[in-house]
Amino acid sequence: MPNQSIITFKDVVKEYDDQPILNHVDFEIEKGKFYTLLGPSGCGKTTILRLIAGFTDATSGEIYLDGKKVNDIPANKRKVNTVFQDYALFPHMNVFDNVAFGLSIKKMAQQKIVEKVKEVLKMVQLSGYENREISEMSGGQRQRVAIARALANEPEVLLLDEPLSALDLKLRTEMQYELRALQRRLGITFIFVTHDQEEALAMSDEIFVINKGHIVQSGTPVDIYDEPINRFVADFIGESNIVKGNMMDDYRVKFVGKEFECVDAGMRENEAVEIVLRPEDLEITAVEKGKLKVKVDTQLFRGVHYEIVCSDTDQNEWVIHSTKKAKIGAEVGLYFNPEDIHVMRFNETEEEFDARLEAYEEE
Template identity: 65%
Template sequence: MDKKVLPVIEFKNVGLSFDNNEILKNVSFEIEAGQFYTLLGPSGSGKSTILNLISGQLSADAGEILFDGKVINNIPAESRRVNTVFQNYALFPNMTVFDNVAFGPKLKKMPKDKIKAKVREMLALVKLEAFENRAIQELSGGQKQRVAIARALANEPDVLLLDEPLSALDYKLRKQMQSELRAIQKRLGITFIFVTHDQEEALAMSDWIFIMNDGKIQQNGTPVDIYDEPINHFVADFIGESNIVNGVMKQDYLVSFVNKDFENLDAGMKPNEPVEVVLRPEDLDLVPVEQGKLIVTIADQSFRGDFYEITAIDDDQNEWKVQATNPSTVGARVGLDFGPEDIHVMRFNESEDDFDARIESYEGE
């Protein structure tokens, strides 16, 4: 029988408070080796606190933090096999690029020839081979970020922690660095734990996402699962754009909202249970009135480059966001069309465990 592979990091019922303010509330999760994980949530949700607990900058009030199956709550930060890349780079301004990257290996008393080889390997990895003798002050923001990443990786950590490292970069450079970070993680095969409040960034980069809010993990899963199957109002509203309306789940695969019944793919709820219904703007099609499942009036539209962002109002004064490739006309009466697969039904106050159990129950039918 194969041995169970231990998670590289595990939180068991971890809690932390500052001045009677609960920052983390009974948080439990597992991190597997070699994957790109993202902690995603608004400011103050607890995501950076988790990084600081992993790195040893903070100590938990309750629960256990394990690394390769061993409790590390009392292990000092310098003895943990992790490194952190910060938003503000935290580089040594009086050192060259080479000396910044070599700092960790020198502390480990690595032989000089190996230090030189390691630094050049890391600078090649971040595409800064010709910059080793540059002063830090001579670098752009993107180049400084690359040096910070190279310096962290030169220490050969088992886990790399990244605390909003791209937030200070302009849009184009940020997109480029997203791709480069993803490629570096895949090439090295080490575990990355990335903190961001940018939903698009999390969806583009991650193997697995933890959605944080109010000191709790609201939902975790692959980017596709979280986007397509949000568990509650917060997740549906926080990840991407959403139309969320109240409804009633009349029976399995039949939901009522805006005074009409619609077939859908959800099940496992009580007959006539009050629910919330999610329809993504990109899943709504503008069609002639006679072809629409709903009839709306175009209230506003703006060009977003890849699509037109359209706001429409139905006769019950519900607002609908639509992403369309072609413009409409403000004031026009049109139909909204969508399929059963585009409707996602959420229970009120459903836990993630209950959600998973419900999904498994009707998928197994």
């Protein structure tokens, strides 16, 4: 049985001072999944979060929460809670009072408040911290207090607006694991906003890639990474080598003056396309064994791999991630498999892209 949609946007437009921020956005979010809204600053991802929460109104279109239209429902009447980038904790209150704040506003009985606060602090691994002052908490602990305060209200959807951005790299990584584990344990819907593509890939069940007020592509992290729909997605999600080419026929593509076998089909003969090859899919080999001949220009050690930059005779730049060191100035071959080549059409919509993939996957 398919999962039930908990949030639906139908042709939603949002304008500020007659400037469009969201352009006719449509999507559905299912219950019990971890979603990420991913895109550069100003793309509209936080606006989507604010529309779901009820902090701002749509210029036009319809928004549904659990099947009920909520355009005119105020924020405090929606089963949604938000964890903000700065956590918005009250510095003059201790942990207990911060977590209990929303419950007190609802005039819940004191004994029930105590039970609920203890329950949610246990969920976020902060049992025993009830009397700790906020000023005495680390960044990661403050984030968990903010999450506990949100969970105390028993939301159906938890919205997280770049809550990891203020943390150092090690703590960010730890909190990614904690958030993902918490979502799975609770089984409620998380909607996470970030501009960090590694964060999105690591944590999400599904990602919405947003650019200039449009959802450019949606899908699982693996689908979006392996099959980017256009140059923006390929560049934004991971590192990419992108060159121009022509689709000669089904499963045959030409770029940098040579024809190669590939796994893409369903395009016009000799159609102009763009080619993506990920750096980790390129293998440095002897010139005679390579499919391309390049010269090694620079390399940097990145810890788990060397990042090697090469160029071909047409001055195309090729970035390779390899565990083996290269020699600057050497001529080498680049080897890759047909399935490593991803072909992107110009101006293809996500619906056309999905239909084309389904067509040749069924062959």
